[in-house]
Amino acid sequence: MQVHAFDVLGDPVRRRILELLADGEQAAGVISEIIRAEFDISPPAVSQHLRVLRESGFASSRAEGTRRIYAVETGPLREAHLWLERFRPFWNQRLDALATELARGGRRSRTTPADPGKPTTASESDSEENT
Known part of the structure; x- marks a missing residue:
């Protein structure tokens, strides 16, 4: 499933997750706690947003023991920036x-x-x- 960058960035929850990741790598649990508090959504909903970011290339994740660590990926953001430049x-x-x-x-x-x-x-x- 190919997701357009602006479909991903159009969601305020995903934008907020990217803001958190722009400050550095974050554990999925930390992201979930912050997002749940700010947006009053369920843990599965946060996981779904993380999955969309990961599958669309905006974020990557890696295992660190029992935790999943997320990081922002700049490629899709750079592409969106270049498109907006015009x-x-x-x-x-x-x-x-x-x-x-x-x-x-x-x-x-x-x-x-x-x-x-x-x-x-x-x-x-x-x-x-x-x-």
């Missing part, structure tokens, strides 16, 4: 526009909560807060 110009345009709007807003006068009709400068607001 859309970066759209994000950059919007982020540039946001930065411009924020800069404009910083130059505009602001009003204080005490007198909403009276425009003040940032230094006036600061001096009012310090009194």
Whole structure:
């Protein structure tokens, strides 16, 4: 069964597991405990998510005594990143526009909560807060 990367990443539980694994290898029991507490799902449901991550190549596991140790695999994440790269110009345009709007807003006068009709400068607001 071939699973598309975004089908795997579309699930918040699997994304959270990957976040945990990004911090380093984790035992299945530790992952299960955290995920069960955060998402209120059963141990078999956590195991199913781990299986999907493993079978889709996003995670690997190895035996360490009686424990299963999971680690993140970067290949599928790299592929998703490369696919998303083609859309970066759209994000950059919007982020540039946001930065411009924020800069404009910083130059505009602001009003204080005490007198909403009276425009003040940032230094006036600061001096009012310090009194």
